[in-house]
Amino acid sequence: MNSDKHKKFLKIIALVSTFGGLLFGYDTGVINGSLPFMSQPDQLNLNSFTEGLVASSLLLGAAFGAIFSGKLADKKGRRKVIMSLAVIFFLTTLGCTFAPNAGVMILFRFLLGIAVGGASVTVPTYLAEVSPVEKRGQIVTQNELMIVSGQLLAYIFNAAIAGFSGGDGHVWRYMLVLATLPAVFLWIGMLIVPESPRWYATKGNLKSALQVLHRIRKKTRAKLELAAIKKSIEKERQVSKASFRDLNTGWIRRIVFLGIGIAVVQQITGVNSIMYYGTHILEEAGFQSQVALIANIANGVISVLATFVGMWLLGKVDHRPTLLIGLTGTSISLFMIGIFSLTLQGTALLPFLVLGMTVTFLAFQQGAISPVTWLMLSEIFPLRLRGLGMGVTVFCLWITNFLIGLVFPVLVDSVGLSATFFAFFACGLGALAFVGKFLPETRGHSLEQVEQYFRSFDDDNQTVRESQQAD
Template sequence: MANQVTEKGRTPKAFLRIITLVSTFGGLLFGYDTGVINGALPYMAKPDQLNLTPLTEGLVTSSLLLGAALGAVFGGRLSDRNGRRKNILSLALLFFIAALGCTFSPNAGIMLVFRFLLGLAVGGASVTVPTFLAEMAPVERRGRLVTQNELMIVTGQFLAFALNATIASTLGENDHVWRYMLVVATLPAVVLWFGMLIVPESPRWLAAHGKVGEALRVLQQVREENRAQAELQEIKAAIATESEIQKATMKDLNVPWVRRIVVLGIGIAMSSQLTGVNSIMYYGSEILKEAGFATKAALIGNVANGVISVLATFVGIWLLGKVGRRSMMLWGLTGTTTVLLLIGVFSSLLKGNESLPYVILSLTVTFLAIMQGAIGPVLWVSLSEIFPLRLRGLGMGISVFFLWITNFVIGLLFPILIQKVGLSGTFYAFAAIGVVSIIFIWKTMPETKGRSLEEIESYFRTYDEVHIDQKTAVSK
């Protein structure tokens, strides 16, 4: 069969690349909007601007994260009902409106409202874009295409750090320099909205809603010759199988092995955030200022954090194919906890020393290299692997919700902790939590690499049956 898109001058692979690039602008916006506050905060906090206290600094930062928690919960449901493409178009519009609202906010109250709305868009994008990519990609390229969204997230954060430094260096004397930093986020939102107009709907979603003919036409645009019809049959078979599976509900948490998997998912999600990674991603400039850098120097130094995050993500993707998930997580947590402890030690021993800012910068760069190279990649892969099909929606929803709520709490409390207990005390606390996370992962997380979902389910069932039998024998 002739390729049906040649008349438009593009091959299926080329069209798939366009789809991936356009849709992952949602990930770029996710990264930029979570990272831009890092550089904007020192300027908007000034008395002649929004006059932020440590509490309102935390609220401005974390209101986005609370919105993201809710956006993640409802974003998946809306994309199931309305379609992935329509949902991303709506999110692009919300990104644009919320970014403009933040840019022109006259006070902290209005800023909180629009940061929360921006969070709804971030949370919605965090679940909708990977789902859309997974459903558009052929099976042999699925992993690579989905991880491109993760790469775009850290690229967005890097761009935020780099543009913050550039804008501060050129417009630093302008009272409203932070508004220029925030308004940049409208540009990728425009690209995402117009780009999605030429992108088709997910064939998986179309087939699930009875639009089989449209699903076939989309597959013929993004698959090589003779593959579209065969894949459509596979999609229809999968949909038929799923329709026969009874979906899990909250009542299923009464079953011990189900509850154990969900608790593990929550623990993995929370452990990744309790490293304090986002205290560095959101407050990196404040940390470097606290260590002794001037504001502009802190913004420039913080660019190194963005660069290493991007590079380490490539390494993490490569390591996933070589190393076990459990080993990567344990070694990653051990590394980040050690670095957190060193930040606490050096910020105490070298307080007032001219070398302290450079020591702290080198340690934050090291921390992010370990975090993005080991813990970050394992997080999403493990969450997708530990839940059997019947539990995936419930388990992923609960786990991601706790991830964002943990993120919210850290974003809210970090400025207050810095004020109350200082840089060293704050990072000693993160290091102590890191030790607890290592113990939790070591005791509860099995190795899932190379195991089928059925084998993982069997492991959890067998584990609980053995322990129940042991307890029964002891009681007798």
């Protein structure tokens, strides 16, 4: 296989596997436009609380899917788990499509969330393990791009289907069922792509690992990479992994709590209130339903464009100031939505101003906060802490996402749009204070240097205690 064929096959692998990300995006984004239709009395007859449950039950399922899929992928293989997730995506999408009532819908959205959470962990892991080191960042971030592209497609199809439905009350079912198509493509596609060579190597199957590497690398490089994989696996086996009991150690507790803080910071900006309820927000601001569906496409477009910018910025600027700038931009946008909703209620100008602010918000969120969040989470945990740290922080991220998705429609219904966004603005100020005070810069520092930074707090505290005892 010549060099061009290696590259083409690697592109096929990346395209096929990132359909897991596309499904992730579509299934989280489709609720944005379908929820108003399924809420109608002759459909699922949802109130503000059950609307929140329908939207957020997927996120609760994703929290558990993210936890269990990692260990399952280690045991059964990345490829088999992704194929299993494709089947779950397909079956649970059908369950949501034909749901006769809110209870069944919530159940199948929860089960669908298990697939979403599983894809959020397994697909990036698989991509990282098949990618050459010099292209790993570019290929892995393609999954992030596919997620926001899936959300954009959901917004476009929502608007198109609603526009051509002719007032059909079951229009939301057509919106949901489209997600079965990429699920089928993912399952069929995974039949033709190989298992991760690194997974084969961890199971002692070096022959299969080398065969896969020969399909995606030049012959000489394949042998060198297999040797590097073997060395890395041996190193990992010699490292004693941290457990929850190790949280009694100060520096470990500090770094895990910092990871939780970074994960929560990404969510409390309220980004997913816009990604899940953007159409509802624009309707509250004054747009008619069909106009709100079309206008909401702008949120999806800016998310995709900003993700490209964020991917370009990652290796060029420091992470901490990027995160601070992003949080400043999102906080100002939230504050302005609150101000506009309070002072211009009922005017023709309000919906356009709110749309402008949601677009601005997403430019800062997807261009700065989201890419830096995931990168820093991968950088702050040393090898022995990575399993514990990533497991806990990703779980907390999904739970925070779930809570925001659950309470947002209840807040809007009870206190109104302006007060809801003022609350998110206050959370944004808290996020800024947290990042400004506690977050170190990780760009340009090795994992060992980051670990030593956190260990130094314990060393300083020990010195103070010894000094006090001497006195």
